[in-house]
Amino acid sequence: MGKKNKIKNKKIRNQINQAPLTAVDVVIFTVEEKILKIILIKIKSGPLKGMWAFPGWRVKIHETLDKAAARELYENTTIKNAYLEQLYSFSSVKRDPVGRIISVAYLALVNFIDAKLKTSSRYLDIRWFPVEQIPRLAYDHKEMLNHALERLKNKLEYSNVIYSLLPRKFTLSDLQKAYEIILQKKIDKRNFRKKILSLNLIKKVGEKRGEAYRPANLYSFKKRKFSVAEIF
Amino acid sequence: MGKKNKIKNKKIRNQINQAPLTAVDVVIFTVEEKILKIILIKIKSGPLKGMWAFPGWRVKIHETLDKAAARELYENTTIKNAYLEQLYSFSSVKRDPVGRIISVAYLALVNFIDAKLKTSSRYLDIRWFPVEQIPRLAYDHKEMLNHALERLKNKLEYSNVIYSLLPRKFTLSDLQKAYEIILQKKIDKRNFRKKILSLNLIKKVGEKRGEAYRPANLYSFKKRKFSVAEIF
């Protein structure tokens, strides 16, 4: 190996050593059985093998962050069109013991029925966890979760994002419960209905849902598309 | 050069070619002469030479994004402790004609008196520009500016960040003007004073500021530290 090549090689190595790599991690929320849940995966190798973390992967050279997050969501849930939003970029120098990796966190909201967890050779395991029963997380993912929860709560209060957590048809009680679960507070039924209906975002469909007792009216969102409006 | 080395070299190259690099860009706001201004630099080389853009640079291997942004701010203004907040990460594949670079945008608020623009060999020029008179910007920096303005306006309405745009002592009229400049709307004087004083964030100091006519009371923030509160 010639001296010239040695130098070139060293230069390239330096470039790698001086440049943090970038990854995307996705915090995927759903509501099921009156519980707010997230997807965690079990790390397959490296010093953190066996720990739980959010699904995530390096950003490829030809894809945007949004695309990377959407890919990650799809590969784990088979969901293609969920609500997906960039959260924050995490960059502690020591956050990943393997190397210098900056992680751009994303927030995803999916409805439980559509989300089919897909086991992947990349992970040892993948599961839904209630937000209230989270194991110790790898990296700085606990912090990431806190950011995500904060953002979710805020977003709920000034937008209609909650539509993405619910099935197409739902009762007003379902909707109220979803709000209560995420915001972690009781809401007055009458005030809730007044407010929601006055926003004109949902419409009745047909009177089903007579599981027992008096059947409830079913509603659906007029537009299943993110929009900002005063909600609570 | 042996075959083994060739392969190794190729592998390293691939690693570079497959990994987007990460940079930080800082949108630095100030208010001067009743005008909202930002710092722009003129690009020194490459295909975008001569165009204006936000100051920014690659993230070093040993620094966090916050540190990189603070460094960038310091190198351009000599300011060490301004309000600095991560905005958003931009990642279009073609945003930089030179290569694949993801940019994490930061928002900085400085007061004009403290900010001494420092010419750097990295740029052809550096200047304050009124937000209303911005030249065509390089990269996706126009979009970045829009995000920054949006964030600034929102932040103003639910926090005390504006302290970082003002000198230590100011009159209520100064404060009101700053709000009006950024929010781009007239505010009623009596309602403004009622609201601001009720928040208990500022206190009187001494009655100066008698430039002409009736002298105004000077105020200062009780805490020059970011905090969230309902404002407007």
Added chain:
DNA sequence: CCAAAAGTGTTGGGGATACACCCATGA
């Protein structure tokens, strides 16, 4: 005494909150 900016209160409306009872259905 005049010009210019500083300073000061009251009123009305809208949205949020608090609160309790009747209704429809299945068993």
Added chain:
DNA sequence: TCATGGGTGTATCCCCAACACTTTTGG
């Protein structure tokens, strides 16, 4: 007929917005 969740209306409060005149100073 009863148990269960579905569904409805009113009174109050507080925050925000609208609005105009007096005060203090320098020249």
